[in-house]
Amino acid sequence: MKENVDHHVPVLIVGGSLVGLCTSLFLGRHGIRHMVVEKHAGTSMHPRGRGINVRTMELFRVARVEDRIREAASVLADNHGIMQGGSLTGDDQEWLFEEIDPGGALARFSPAAWCLCSQNDIEPVLMSVTPSLGADLRFSTELLSFDQDPGGVTAIVKNRETGEHSTVRADYLVAADGPRSPVREALRIGQSGSGDLFHNVSITFRSQMLAHVVGDRRFIVCYLTKPDADGALLPVDNGERWVFHAPWHPDRGETLEDFTDERCVEHIRRAIGAPDLDVEVTGKAPWHAAERVAERYGAGRVFLAGDSAHEMSPTGAFGSNTGIQDAHNIAWKLAAVLDGSAGPGLLQTYEAERLPVARATSERASARSAEHSHPGYEPDPEPGSTSGAAPAPAAGPDSAPDSAPDSAPGGGAGGGRQGGVLSVAMGYRYNRGAVLGADPDRPVVPERMRLCGDPGSRAPHMWLCGPGDPEPKSTVDLYERSFVLLCSEDTPWRAAGRSVAEQLGLPLDVYAIGTGPEADLIPANGGDWTEVHGTTPEGAILVRPDGFVAWRSPQAVADPAAVLHAVLTTLLHRS
Numbered sequence: 398m399k400e401n402v403d404h405h406v407p408v409l410i411v412g413g414s415l416v417g418l419c420t421s422l423f424l425g426r427h428g429i430r431h432m433v434v435e436k437h438a439g440t441s442m443h444p445r446g447r448g449i450n451v452r453t454m455e456l457f458r459v460a461r462v463e464d465r466i467r468e469a470a471s472v473l474a475d476n477h478g479i480m481q482g483g484s485l486t487g488d489d490q491e492w493l494f495e496e497i498d499p500g501g502a503l504a505r506f507s508p509a510a511w512c513l514c515s516q517n518d519i520e521p522v523l524m525s526v527t528p529s530l531g532a533d534l535r536f537s538t539e540l541l542s543f544d545q546d547p548g549g550v551t552a553i554v555k556n557r558e559t560g561e562h563s564t565v566r567a568d569y570l571v572a573a574d575g576p577r578s579p580v581r582e583a584l585r586i587g588q589s590g591s592g593d594l595f596h597n598v599s600i601t602f603r604s605q606m607l608a609h610v611v612g613d614r615r616f617i618v619c620y621l622t623k624p625d626a627d628g629a630l631l632p633v634d635n636g637e638r639w640v641f642h643a644p645w646h647p648d649r650g651e652t653l654e655d656f657t658d659e660r661c662v663e664h665i666r667r668a669i670g671a672p673d674l675d676v677e678v679t680g681k682a683p684w685h686a687a688e689r690v691a692e693r694y695g696a697g698r699v700f701l702a703g704d705s706a707h708e709m710s711p712t713g714a715f716g717s718n719t720g721i722q723d724a725h726n727i728a729w730k731l732a733a734v735l736d737g738s739a740g741p742g743l744l745q746t747y748e749a750e751r752l753p754v755a756r757a758t759s760e761r762a763s764a765r766s767a768e769h770s771h772p773g774y775e776p777d778p779e780p781g782s783t784s785g786a787a788p789a790p791a792a793g794p795d796s797a798p799d800s801a802p803d804s805a806p807g808g809g810a811g812g813g814r815q816g817g818v819l820s821v822a823m824g825y826r827y828n829r830g831a832v833l834g835a836d837p838d839r840p841v842v843p844e845r846m847r848l849c850g851d852p853g854s855r856a857p858h859m860w861l862c863g864p865g866d867p868e869p870k871s872t873v874d875l876y877e878r879s880f881v882l883l884c885s886e887d888t889p890w891r892a893a894g895r896s897v898a899e900q901l902g903l904p905l906d907v908y909a910i911g912t913g914p915e916a917d918l919i920p921a922n923g924g925d926w927t928e929v930h931g932t933t934p935e936g937a938i939l940v941r942p943d944g945f946v947a948w949r950s951p952q953a954v955a956d957p958a959a960v961l962h963a964v965l966t967t968l969l970h971r972s
Contacts, residue, residue, distance in 0.1 A: 414441060422530070472634050605637055719758050
């Protein structure tokens with residue numbers, strides 16, 4: 398072993414896959430220097446985890462990488478629907494739904510839209526950005542051990558190419574090291590949930606003929622239900638590259654070695670219904686669907702994010718999106734503590750907010766899996782149930798995260814085959830944590846979408862124009878690096894906000910919204926910002942850096958500066 402090389406960084410991120418790289422992106426956007434260690438030599442090579450939901454795309458939009466991700470995803474930009482059929486060559490195919498957002502109704506909720514971008518395509522985008530934001534990326538580097546004390550975390554890491562061991566001293570550690578997280582195990586944090594749900598083998602292959610079989614059917618995934626050859630077919634480039642998810646039953650003694658190239662080729666041909674189809678297997682990777690949530694989101698100065706904190710059924714593409722949103726939550730809080738804006742107590746709100754969301758989301762994903770069917774998934778029959786027609790397949794691991802019924806005109810998320818997904822993806826609420834005035838008894842994931850400025854919910858989207866702005870911007874674009882106070886012009890809130898920010902030495906952006914000459918921002922389409930945000934012209938709303946409503950005053954108060962001072966001091970755990 399070579400002589401130790403010591404490094405000091407404010408944050409050490411263990412795991413350089415999707416969630417770890419997103420943690421790096423969000424910390425970097427806050428100006429926090431950090432190190433990422435990843436035991437593998439590079440980013441993911443397998444096309445998986447493709448569904449990026451609307452809320453996650455909002456985060457990428459604000460972090461200025463949305464356009465790059467959409468460019469990386471351009472080859473599948475026209476793939477929208479989910480199909481089901483006995484095969485691709487018979488006459489029994491049907492669209493479970495043909496459009497994700499028919500009519501563009503999602504635009505009422507967000508300036509962003511869902512995206513289909515495989516993990517192996519999105520990770521290089523993130524890697525190209527984070528080094529310029531203060532990231533020290535170290536692949537082929539494995540965490541061997543760590544210890545923490547009141548002042549920080551000391552980690553021993555190993556370069557797997559050279560064998561060199563290094564000591565890294567960090568103020569905080571974020572573990573994004575996967576479902577079998579060594580960090581979680583070292584912290585002795587248990588898990589709850591149903592455990593394993595089903596297993597698949599993901600087979601990547603090339604075929605020149607398959608595009609002709611598929612024709613103009615631009616699906617995200619097609620579930621093939623032939624009893625002896627069921628599976629899920631996913632396009633990679635709509636041309637020659639494809640993925641097939643085949644059921645795997647290790648509980649029956651089936652091993653990965655049983656999935657020979659010959660078996661995979663024959664299975665794919667039978668499933669598609671083309672016995673002479675050219676199939677060249679290029680890779681195989683097992684994946685497991687499970688429902689497990691960590692009992693805690695960390696201990697001391699160590700925090701869990703992504704699969705280390707939760708595993709969930711792939712239904713609805715919730716897993717990776719929930720992990721990315723974990724990263725966004727912990728990043729702004731670490732930044733606030735590290736730059737002195739907040740006290741260490743703010744970090745305790747990470748678990749208070751994200752753990753209930755993970756539990757509610759994983760339960761919803763499992764419930765949807767029970768309602769539908771995925772290759773390899775065999776739910777236990779409910780008492781009194783009888784056999785009948787097979788239910789429709791669930792949205793799989795690479796399927797669309799949002800769907801049309803959620804964005805139907807009217808009250809919000811509706812029912813239907815894909816109903817309720819949008820409310821899980823972006824309608825979830827923080828009932829406890831760094832919020833004031835939230836109702837602790839309401840469900841974390843509502844049955845219907847409702848984004849109207851309630852404390853603990855994602856702040857509403859509306860289009861605004863500033864003086865000299867060539868194009869309108871969304872309220873969502875205002876929230877990233879500081880708290881934001883929204884108020885009407887000609888009210889004392891604007892002066893109060895600026896005064897309190899100076900008193901506390903706190904970055905706080907204040908925007909007066911209206912149509913008069915004193916307004917900082919003007920509603921682009923003549924909307925009423927107070928109605929959208931659930932307040933009055935005399936009130937104000939305080940939004941956190943992550944875009945969630947921290948506090949709201951529907952009415953005027955006698956001393957707005959004193960009230961705002963108390964609110965911010967409480968939220969940020971400042972004595």
